[in-house]
Every structure is written in structure tokens, then in C-alpha cells.
Amino acid sequence: MIRLAASARMVLAASLLAAFAFVLIGPILNLALWSVAERWYTPHKLPVTYGTRYWEQVFRPTGDAMASLGTSVWIAVLTVLFALALSIPAGYALARLKLPMRALFMLMFLLPQAFPSVAIYINVARIFYQLGINGTVLAVVLVHTAHGLVFSVWIAAAAFAAVDKDLELAARNMGASPLRAFFTVTLPLAAPGIIASGIFVFLESLDEFTGTFFVGVPQVTTLPLLLYNAAMGGNYQVASITALILLVPSVLFMLFIERFLRADVLAKVGT
Amino acid sequence: MPGRPSFEKRSGMSLSQRHLALLLITPGLVLVAALFLYPLCFSLISAFSKDGSFTLEWFAKAFELYSTDMVFTVVIVVTSCALTALAAIVIAGTLTLGENRYIVGTLKALYRWPLFIPFIVAAQCMRTFLAKNGLMNNSFVSLGLMEPLQAVSYLDWRGIIATFVWKQTPFVALLLAGALASIDRATLEAGRNLGASRLRVLIELALPQVMQTLLVALVLSFVTMLSVLSVPLMVSGSQPTMLTVDMAFRINAYGDYATANALGVITYLISAGAAILYLRRGLSQEAPR
Numbered sequence: 333m334i335r336l337a338a339s340a341r342m343v344l345a346a347s348l349l350a351a352f353a354f355v356l357i358g359p360i361l362n363l364a365l366w367s368v369a370e371r372w373y374t375p376h377k378l379p380v381t382y383g384t385r386y387w388e389q390v391f392r393p394t395g396d397a398m399a400s401l402g403t404s405v406w407i408a409v410l411t412v413l414f415a416l417a418l419s420i421p422a423g424y425a426l427a428r429l430k431l432p433m434r435a436l437f438m439l440m441f442l443l444p445q446a447f448p449s450v451a452i453y454i455n456v457a458r459i460f461y462q463l464g465i466n467g468t469v470l471a472v473v474l475v476h477t478a479h480g481l482v483f484s485v486w487i488a489a490a491a492f493a494a495v496d497k498d499l500e501l502a503a504r505n506m507g508a509s510p511l512r513a514f515f516t517v518t519l520p521l522a523a524p525g526i527i528a529s530g531i532f533v534f535l536e537s538l539d540e541f542t543g544t545f546f547v548g549v550p551q552v553t554t555l556p557l558l559l560y561n562a563a564m565g566g567n568y569q570v571a572s573i574t575a576l577i578l579l580v581p582s583v584l585f586m587l588f589i590e591r592f593l594r595a596d597v598l599a600k601v602g603t
Numbered sequence: 604m605p606g607r608p609s610f611e612k613r614s615g616m617s618l619s620q621r622h623l624a625l626l627l628i629t630p631g632l633v634l635v636a637a638l639f640l641y642p643l644c645f646s647l648i649s650a651f652s653k654d655g656s657f658t659l660e661w662f663a664k665a666f667e668l669y670s671t672d673m674v675f676t677v678v679i680v681v682t683s684c685a686l687t688a689l690a691a692i693v694i695a696g697t698l699t700l701g702e703n704r705y706i707v708g709t710l711k712a713l714y715r716w717p718l719f720i721p722f723i724v725a726a727q728c729m730r731t732f733l734a735k736n737g738l739m740n741n742s743f744v745s746l747g748l749m750e751p752l753q754a755v756s757y758l759d760w761r762g763i764i765a766t767f768v769w770k771q772t773p774f775v776a777l778l779l780a781g782a783l784a785s786i787d788r789a790t791l792e793a794g795r796n797l798g799a800s801r802l803r804v805l806i807e808l809a810l811p812q813v814m815q816t817l818l819v820a821l822v823l824s825f826v827t828m829l830s831v832l833s834v835p836l837m838v839s840g841s842q843p844t845m846l847t848v849d850m851a852f853r854i855n856a857y858g859d860y861a862t863a864n865a866l867g868v869i870t871y872l873i874s875a876g877a878a879i880l881y882l883r884r885g886l887s888q889e890a891p892r
Contacts, residue, residue, distance in 0.1 A: 345706055354742070356713055359728035359769065362738040366731055375751070377741040418634060421627035429624035440632060444639040448874055449830040450847045451867025454854050455642035455649070478638035481631060539721030542832045545851070556723045556833075563727055563837055572731070575724040582719040 360579070366572035386569035397574060400558040407469055407554060408537040411476040415484040415533045418477070420526065423488025424514070438489075441482045449479075449542055457546040467551040475543040480533035487532065490600035491525025492518065525597040528589070535585055539578060650864035661865035668849075669866060675843040677873060679760055680828045683767035684821050690768060691775035691817075696805040698776075699783040700791070718773040722766075726837040729766045733757040733838075762838040763845070767828050775820040782816035783809055818881050825877045829870055846870055 366372070367386065369379030390397040425431055426438065444452070456475060460466040495518050503513040519526075541556040548554065553561075555574055563571035650661055666673075694714050701707040717725065732738050735756040743749040757765065786809060794804040810817075835845040846866050853863035 342703070345703065349706055349709055352710070353713055355769070356716055358738055358742070359725070359732040360716075362731040363724075363728045365738070374736045377736075377745060418631040422631040425624040425627040429627070430621050431624040431628065432621065437628060437632065440635055444635060446826060446874075446878075447639075447643070447830075448826060448847075448867070448870040450832055450850050451646050451864065451870055452639060452642050454850060454860065454863055454867070455645040456638055457854075458860060459642060459645065474634070474638060478634055481635065485631060535719060539723070541721070541723045542830070542847075545832065546854075556721065559723055559727060560833065560837065563730065568731065571727055575727040578721055578724050582721065582724070583716065586715055586718045 404554040411537040419484035426489040427492035453546040471547045476537040484529040487529035491522040495521045646864045661861040665865040690772045694776040695779035723833040771824045778820045782813035
């Protein structure tokens with residue numbers, strides 16, 4: 333009897349797990365099916381003809397998608413450079429130097445994430461319009477940087493805080509200037525955390541939709557905007573392929589984040 | 604900052620170090636001020652004024668046109684948070700207290716997948732999956748669980764909730780599982796040894812110790828859901844809809860910044876409500892007992 337109950341529980345647990353896997357993977361699978369469906373209409377449960385016609389269309393060098401991919405990557409790279417240029421000094425100041433009102437400054441960087449962003453972006457778009465920079469790459473990069481800054485500043489501060497102070501002092505004692513100690517000891521040791529923050533900002537920028545929707549249109553079409561336009565235009569194949577392109581870096585990052593962000597750095601984030 | 608060892612005694616450069624710190628942090632702060640604080644003031648002024656004088660006219664208009672959507676938005680976000688919490692507790696609880704290592708291992712490998720998937724991709728996934736002829740209904744029909752004629756589209760409020768829960772559960776479960784892993788195992792083992800079921804150990808012993816983490820994760824999810832434009836736009840095109848869509852519509856269709864900003868202030872108030880609930884609980888926890 334006990335064995336029967338145990339195996340019944342096992343079967344129940346396994347079927348719950350299968351249902352969970354279906355809910356989790358099903359939507360992604362449906363997306364993948366659409367990307368290779370050349371014709372798919374009701375009442376067919378699976379695509380009528382499979383093919384890579386839409387992939388060829390998307391990856392044609394002159395296609396919209398390649399242009400959007402280029403725009404997206406270019407904006408993301410600029411955003412990372414800009415965010416790191418701001419967050420490496422800020423993170424060092426927060427982690428190492430005597431800073432009045434430190435908690436308030438930490439909070440300041442969090443605020444853009446803690447407010448519903450649509451209401452902010454419509455006003456940013458209005459200000460940018462008055463400045464004449466709406467619809468430019470610069471406008472999108474600025475918005476993405478402000479959005480990603482909380483991650484890059486907080487992670488950079490945690491990375492600097494995790495570097496052993498005695499190593500810096502040893503370099504100073506051997507006659508290195510403060511700047512030299514920073515560039516040859518502190519920065520290299522904090523680099524893995526800072527690289528992780530850079531990857532995070534890169535992905536945030538690549539995936540960002542709302543801000544680009546308000547300050548980028550109509551001239552700047554990033555991949556999320558192309559996906560949106562294709563989906564609303566009823567082109568499920570192009571929308572699905574674009575979505576898959578965006579999916580790949582997100583899933584890779586999910587799988588490898590623990591390699592980049594060591595536990596000792598992670599434990600110091602936000603402190 | 605107290606307890607922070609400093610170099611000042613060694614080098615006597617405390618003042619210049621403070622200046623250096625401010626100098627290093629200023630560029631980042633300027634960006635946040637220019638792209639967050641300034642537009643925030645802009646939105647408040649625009650929502651509360653007409654031709655330079657104070658008015659509540661825009662709020663009256665917002666309530667007149669969009670009161671249904673306000674209720675709709677709050678109901679969707681609260682329901683999504685509740686379901687996300689439930690799913691995350693089940694996942695994190697199984698990961699912590701599960702005894703079958705195959706099930707724990709499979710769950711661990713699976714549950715994080717949507718963690719970094721952008722909302723717009725999740726929305727596109729759900730648009731296909733939850734449609735009348737999407738993979739979900741088709742699978743149910745193929746398995747004999749449902750007649751083809753019973754298939755309905757879930758691309759309305761149910762689709763929005765499903766997308767939010769799908770996307771946010773891994774985040775909440777990840778934080779919760781981390782917190783659960785760091786609590787004292789001995790208490791949980793003691794509970795098990797005294798004959799409590801795993802469910803009871805989870806609810807009565809483990810969860811109270813990680814409530815703070817769960818609430819932080821839920822407040823963050825709440826604000827995130829309140830800010831997302833792509834999911835309501837793409838998953839449910841029809842009325843009623845969420846306030847983010849209404850704001851975009853006021854701007855794009857009418858250039859009506861005043862009403863859009865009044866709606867924006869209402870979304871600030873809704874998210875402030877969530878933050879206050881969280882803070883009040885935090886305070887009552889710290890009160891002497």
C-alpha cells in the first residue's frame with residue numbers, strides 16, 4: 333500500500349512538472365514554430381509548409397531586420413560606454429571614498445527604476461523635442477543610459493567594495509601614485525564585476541522598448557520596435573524571428589550570469 | 604559614514620577626498636537629474652496646471668474617461684502579483700524542501716528561463732501561444748482534454764496576467780530560493796522530525812523568515828508591471844486596457860500631455876500605495892513586541 337501511495341505521488345509530481353514545463357517552454361516553442369512556418373492557418377494544428385523563406389528575408393543584408401540589428405547593437409554599445417564612463421568613477425566614490433549623504437546618492441540612481449516609466453518618458457520626449465534631438469540615436473542612448481545606470485553604478489560599487497584594500501595599500505607603499513594604484517591594482521581586480529554590469533546594461537539597452545517608443549520614433553528603429561511593428565502589422569514570421577534574435581542573448585546571459593557575477597560581489601550589491 | 608575606515612589620518616586629505624568623491628559621482632547624478640527628476644517635475648506641473656494656474660481639470664477628465672481602466676490596471680497588477688507570489692513560493696519551496704533530486708534538478712534547470720527575456724518577446728510568445736488556435740488550445744484538443752469548438756482566445760485581461768506571471772515568477776522565485784537557502788536548516792529539520800508535513804514546514808517555519816525578501820521582490824514586480832507598455836499593447840488590443848496604453852494614446856493621438864500626465868500621476872500614486880504597504884509592514888516588524 334505504502335509503495336502504491338508513493339508511486340502515485342511520484343506520478344502526480346512528474347505530471348505537475350510536465351505541466352509546468354509545458355507552460356514555461358510552450359510559448360517559446362510556439363514562437364520557434366512561427367519562425368519556420370511559411371503557411372499556417374486554421375484548422376491546422378501545425379504549420380502547413382515549413383521553410384526558411386522568412387529567415388532569408390530577415391537576414392538579407394539589405395533587409396529591415398539587419399538594419400535594426402545594426403542600430404540596436406550600435407545604441408547598446410554606446411550606452412555601455414556611456415554608462416561605464418559614468419559608473420566607474422561613481423562606483424569608486426561610493427565604495428571607497430568618504431562621501432556625505434551616501435545612502436541618498438545610492439537611492440538617486442535607483443529612482444528611475446522605482447517609478448512607472450511611461451509617465452517619465454513622455455515628458456523626456458517632450459523635452460528632447462524642444463531640444464531638437466528627438467528621433468536621434470543620441471536621444472535613445474541617453475534614455476537607455478539613465479535606465480541602466482542603477483545596475484552599472486550599484487554593481488561597480490559592489491565590485492570595488494569587494495577588492496581587498498590591503499592590495500591597494502601595498503601598491504601605494506611601494507611608491508605607486510593613487511592613480512597608478514587604481515589602474516594597475518583596483519580596476520583590474522574589480523573588472524569581472526564591471527564587465528558583468530556592462531553586459532547587463534547592454535542587454536537592458538538591447539531589450540528596451542518603452543523609452544525608444546517615445547524618444548526614438550520614427551527615425552530610430554531598434555529590434556524591439558521592428559518586432560512591435562511586425563507583430564501589429566500581422567507579420568507573425570518576422571515578429572517571431574526578431575523575437576528569437578532578442579531571445580538568444582537573454583537566455584545565454586541567464587545561463588552564464590553566475591560565472592561573471594561572483595557571490596562575494598553579488599552579496600555587496602545595494603549596500 | 605560610520606564604521607568606514609578612511610585614509611584621512613594617514614594622509615590628512617579628508618577635505619580634498621570628499622571633494623574628489625563628489626566630483627566623481629556628479630556626472631552620473633547630473634544624468635539622473637536631467638532625465639528623471641526634471642521630467643518628473645515637468646509631469647507634475649503639466650498635470651496640475653492650466654495656463655500657469657493650478658487646476659484639477661485634467662484629473663477630472665482622466666477620471667471621466669479612464670476610471671474603468673484605472674480599476675482594470677489595479678486589478679490586473681494585484682492579481683498578477685498574487686499569482687506570481689504563489690507560483691514563486693511553490694517553486695522556491697520545492698527547491699528548498701524537495702526530497703526527490705530528479706524533480707528538484709529538473710525544476711532548477713527549468714524555472715529560470717524567462718528571467719531575462721524581454722517583456723516584448725514574452726508578449727509575442729503569448730500572442731501566439733494563447734490565441735484561439737495557439738499551441739495551448741491545440742495541445743489540449745490533441746490530448747483530448749477539450750473539444751475544438753470550446754477553444755477560446757485568451758488574448759484579453761487573462762493574457763496580460765498570464766504574461767506578467769510567466770515573466771516575473773522566475774525573478775521572485777530566484778530571490779526567494781536564495782533567501783530560503785540561507786535560513787537555518789536545523790529549524791526546518793526539527794519541524795520535519797516532529798512530524799510536520801513539508802507544506803506546513805514551508806508555510807509556518809520557512810516563509811515567515813523570508814517574508815521581507817518576498818515583499819521586496821513583489822513591490823519591484825508591481826512597479827515593473829505598472830510600467831510595461833508592450834504587453835497590454837500587444838497581448839490585448841481591446842478595451843478596457845491598462846493606463847500605460849491610455850497615456851501613449853493621449854500623446855500619440857491627441858498630443859494631450861496634460862491628461863496623459865494626470866494619468867501618470869495616478870500611476871505614481873498606485874505604485875506609492877504598494878511601497879507604503881511594504882513600508883508599513885516593515886515598520887510593524889521593527890516595533891517592539
